[in-house]
Amino acid sequence: MKEVPPLHQDPAGGAVGVRFADWAPPVAWMGVIFWLSTDAGSAQQTSRLLMPVLTWLLPGATPLQLDALHVLTRKAAHVTxxxxxxxxxxxxxxxxxxxxxxxxxxxxxxxxxxxxxADEAxxxxxxxxxxxxxxVAIDSAGVLAVVLVGRRGWRAAADAATTVLLWTAAVGGVLALVLNVSVGVPSGVLWLTVPAALLTLLVRRRRARAS
Known part of the structure; x- marks a missing residue:
């Protein structure tokens, strides 16, 4: 079975336990998550921040569409x-x-x-x-994805995550464009982000083939 080598050792050559510099970031991030589970991260609060942005990105969207996008954004934040x-x-x-x-x-x-x-409690x-x-299930999906990909190595994990995000932006953007065109809603910045995501995917694929 493959072993994960320790990246720091004591002078005698033995592995050292988790150092402050290692566990401080995840513990600090747990604190951020705890804070976001207060009223500061409620739907009422995030709508004040997200709704103006969503309205700017999709100026012709209906209130119902904006509410749906707000919910999807919040769930995506859970995963992230x-x-x-x-x-x-x-x-x-x-x-x-x-x-x-x-x-x-x-x-x-x-x-x-x-x-x-604990956060939901x-x-x-x-x-x-x-x-x-x-x-909790949505949160766990984000955890599981990172753990599974992380076992392949951080460089491979970052590359895979980038690919997933680009495909999400491309496919989701195309669907949004089709929907907006069908109902006569302006798509705004999507006309820039969707081609950019598709072009980036094409370039990455060609580089992968060349290597």
């Missing part, structure tokens, strides 16, 4: 924040232990998913928030 948490814990455990790759991956997965449950005590097992 827990993907980051899993990545930080994966990094900390890799740098602090010489265990097998599956052990490190399971450790990052367990810590991150446990925090997702915390929201049950906040008047403007609601605890949801569905959100």
């Amino acid at each position: 924040e827990y993907a980051i948490l899993a990545a930080l814990w994966f990094r900390a455990l890799v740098r602090g232990h010489a265990g097998s790759a599956p052990t490190v991956a399971w450790g990052a997965l367990a810590i991150s998913v446990a925090w997702a449950f 915390h929201q049950s005590f906040v008047i403007s928030r609601t605890a949801s097992l569905r959100d």
Whole structure:
């Protein structure tokens, strides 16, 4: 079974446990997630920030469409924040232990998913928030994606994540353009971002073939 080598050792050659510089980032990020699960991250608060942006991006969108995009953006934020948490814990455990790759991956997965449950439990005590097992599942999807990809190496993980984001921007953008054109809604900046995503995917594919 493949072993994950420790990236720092003591003078005698033994592996050193997780250092402050390693575990501080994931713990700090857990604090950020905890703060976002207060009223500061409620739908009412995020709508004040996101709605003007969405209105600017899609000036012809109806209120119902904007509300749907607001919800989708919030769910995407769930995936993102827990993907980051899993990545930080994966990094900390890799740098602090010489265990097998599956052990490190399971450790990052367990810590991150446990925090997702704790986060939702915390929201049950906040008047403007609601605890949801569905959100735990969404959070866990982000965690699982990072852990699975992370086992392949950080460079490969970053490359895979970039590819997923580009395909999401391209496919989602094309669908949005088709929908907007069909109902006569201006698409604004989508006319720039969609071609850019498609062109980037084409360039990356050609480079991959050349190498």
